[in-house]
Amino acid sequence: MLNWLNRFLTPPADEDLEKNQMAATLNIILLILLAASVFLMIDDWLTTNGQNLGALVLLGLVSAVSLGLTRRGRLTLPRFVVPLLGLVIVSYIILVNNLGIHDIGMLCYPAVIILAGLLLGKQAPFIFAWLSLGAIALIVYAEVNGLINSQLSFLTDYSDLITIAIILALTAALTQVLMNNLIENAEQARRHEAALLEAHRQLQTYTRQLEQQEQILRQSEAYLRAILNNLPFQVWLKDLEGRFLTVNEPLVRAAGMPSIQTVIGKTDFDLTQKELAEKYRADDQEIIESKSQKTIEELMFDQGQAKWFETYKRPILDEKGQVLGTTGFARDITERKQAEEERETLIKELEAKNAELERFTYTVSHDLKSPLVTIKGFLGWLEKDIAAGNTERMQHDFQHIREATTKMQNLLDDLLELSRIGRLMNPPQTVSVTELAREASQLVAGQIEARRVQVNIAPNLPFVSGDRPRLVEVFQNLIDNAVKFMGDQPAPCVDIGVREDEGEPVFFVRDNGSGIAARYHQRIFGLFERLEQNTEGTGVGLALVKRIVEVHGGRIWVESDGPGQGSTFYFTLPLTF
Structure with missing residues (x-):
């Protein structure tokens, strides 16, 4: 029984995603109409002795036939019949039962317009708005000329048509706007899904390459042993x-x-x-x-x-x-001993890369899954809110979907930037670190001014040779982090300078902000690591900084006496690259 019910409620499947979505929408609407027609037939029989029974039976039969066509993948006829039949039956019931334009049943006309938009596309709401206005004009004419005698017919006037026309036009316009947004968001979701599949494909390719390298390593070891044995x-x-x-x-x-x-x-x-x-x-x-x-x-x-x-x-x-x-x-066995040492080194490197890949895959899947779950959840609510005509909730749903897609886009951009470091390099240039720090400060000038932070750059800093745009990114991320985590410091300050450590220049970015506990000094350079989850950002910034510094042959670390004591990020860059 449960299996049969599940098959009955499940919409038909098709290779066309858009057709699948339309079939699912039709399936839900027709099931609701079919159930509603049965309920209304029973209610009409008990309250009015079947005065509207014919119309309701027609509604039920058409809904059942349309449902059957939908489940066979024939969607064209049901898409036109459902909103048109709804318009006709609503008008018929209002006329036959002397209800008039002041009856609550008039709310069905906006519902028909929204339904037409869902099933027939962006132009349908205005077409059905005109059809609804024509039907309502007929009802007004009947009331004004005494053909309909409801309790509130004496209030009816032809001027009511203007108000009703405005309401119907607004309903049609809002429905069209919502349909445009829904279509746009659906396209964005498909593009993001395609990008995610491409990222997954690249990860699989990288994994296969690692496996091939391991196989080559094993073959090399076998060849070496064969040579030594002879x-x-x-x-x-x-x-x-x-x-x-x-x-x-x-x-x-x-x-x-x-x-x-x-x-x-x-x-x-x-x-x-x-x-x-x-x-x-x-x-x-x-x-x-x-x-x-x-x-x-x-x-x-x-x-x-x-x-x-x-x-x-x-x-x-x-x-x-x-x-x-x-x-x-x-x-x-000198060569074998050397090969064993090299093999152990390679194995350790591969193990480290595999561990990094595993952490990266887990984190990316987790962080990308979060906005996808949000989008999926609010699309479900959006369907319900559209069916219910709850425009206020629809705006709320769209806002959450937009925020989730923006978060996913920022995350993918940061991951792409991280993957390029070390692969795509600009020609090395000899540049003053003072110029790098000033350029980076200008890039985050808005944040600096907004928080009234004093940035002090030491004059005559050494010259380094490297990828200038990447080095600017190092200072930009470090300054931005210092400003972002300044806390409630009354006199926020960021100092950029250099010190000598055994003849080696060590650059630093020091702030007097919220500080970092010792247990996080290594962790903050990991991918997607954020000490405060409520702050803006994707948690990739310091990982980018570490990768850039290491690609240039340097190293980076942080020192802080703890929360509230400020932080100092130290890093080295070779004077020649």
């Missing part, structure tokens, strides 16, 4: 005293000896440094005493050059299990 080994045989009994050419070359014969009979003390020779002898003694094999990685000298070798050693046993000496081989 290198010639150093092979040797020693007696219990550590004297070489036999060796191979790679070992001879590594020891810098002219021939195999010159190595036989010698010990490690004769071929290498004392410290290494003592270690090799200790390893041999351990193997002799334990009668077990041993694999170690150690530094050895190959032709006077220290290299990493993987060494495998084991005892030589006779038939009775007595140790006769030791044997072993060593292979050069």
Whole structure:
């Protein structure tokens, strides 16, 4: 039963989104009309002995037929029939029941105009306003000439048509304005959805690229291992005293000896440094005493050059299990050791990038989802308010939808700006930091003047070389943040200057505003991080600043003694870029 009811109430689906929306609207309106006609038929039968039963039956039948056509995807006829039939039936009931223009049923005419706008488009409200005015003129004529005798017919005059015409015209105009706004907002929502899908596609592409890089890294490791496994080994045989009994050419070359014969009979003390020779002898003694094999990685000298070798050693046993000496081989794994270190570095970098991507994806989906939920929610309310004709609530709904779309646009603009840093760079220029600070101050002059903040820029600041527009963004964001979080400071002030730190110039932007608790000193540079959720902005500003400074080879940090003690943002920029 519930499944059947759900299928009955669910509008038909179509690939055309606009057609789907129209079908959903028609589905709701026709269900309401069908239910209303049944209720009114029962009420009419009980109160007037079926005086209006014929019209109400017609309304119910037409609504049922239109509903059937709608559910089959045939929307053209129901879209015209529903508002036209509503106009005819309202006029018929008013005339037949001697109700007159002062009856509450006259409110149905504006409803018909709004309904026509929803179903037939922007021009329909004025057409149905004229049709409604014609029907009302007929009712006025009937009242004035005594064809309708209601309790308030004596108040009816042809001058009432002017007032009614104004009301109908205003209703039509307002409906058209609302329809224009609704269509525009729907288009914006579709554009934003397309942009979000594109961002999702780009994230998927980036993820696939990371996977390909990981695959390449694994292949490189396999190739390296294959190469190392095919290198010639150093092979040797020693007696219990550590004297070489036999060796191979790679070992001879590594020891810098002219021939195999010159190595036989010698010990490690004769071929290498004392410290290494003592270690090799200790390893041999351990193997002799334990009668077990041993694999170690150690530094050895190959032709006077220290290299990493993987060494495998084991005892030589006779038939009775007595140790006769030791044997072993060593292979050069210097390249492998270096590759392992590089691999570990790459893995750590990839893990950091993956973690950053995961945080970025979660935050973006969360922050983008918020305005989408708002838009979706208020579109639902808007449908209800349009159906109810509540114009005041409609304006309220549109305002919230506009605010949500604006928030989403600002967020996407900031994310696009963040993604460009490091990829799109302007040619480096040599520029005075004093000029950068002054230009940035001019860009936020409105905020500075509005809060009466005194900005002091130290003269003769050093010259730096870099992407000038990006460097202006650094100062602009830092100054704007300082002004924004000035708090209730009676004498707000921002100082821009430089100090020397072990010969390195460290620039700073200092304010005497609300300050920052120590636990937030690192967090504020994260994406979408805002210490005060009620403040304006998307939480991307300081992340942009950090990215720009790091791309220029610098670093940035904040110092503050805590809330109410002001803050100082320090950053470094190389004097040559």
